[in-house]
Amino acid sequence: MAALKKEDIIKSLEEMTMKQLNDLVKAIEDHFGVVASVGAAAAPVEAASGPTEVNVLLTSPGGNKVSVIKIVKELTGLGLMDAKKLVDGTLPAIIKEKVKPEDGEAIKKQLMDAGATVELK
Structure with missing residues (x-):
């Protein structure tokens, strides 16, 4: 061979x-x-108290892409076509930037419940 x-x-x-x-x-x-890790090397080491702001990254829309697009549309305020482009585009895609960790966790849960794979950075 x-x-x-x-x-x-x-x-x-x-x-x-x-x-x-x-x-x-x-x-x-x-x-x-x-396990493939997207952007792990670029993540800065946070203080022991944890981060004060996080970015919500969509790493995979999963099998129920329509639901994920609707949630992204609602979260970002984008139009339907722009939300679809974001979900269908190059991944990982930033859904929300510089949000409180607890808000990031809520967004992550909402997207994961729809079948998406999400990371907080």
Whole structure:
């Protein structure tokens, strides 16, 4: 078997849909027993008291994308098409910036109840 070149792999990834990429990441996680972490290296170390503000990041809309789009529309005040573009766009996507941690947790719960995957940074 010929070794794949990095450029060939990147070209293949560029042709995949977001669903296909998400499935690939899950398969890699399962196969190697690891968890992909988006932006973990960029996260600053917070003081022992915890952060005073967090950003709410949508990492995956999950299977019920329509519900997630409706919630994003409500949370952000965007129009329906702009909310859809945000959910369908490059992930992770910032849904809310610089909110109190307790508000961030409430937003996270609301989106997760709709089936989305969300992180607070």
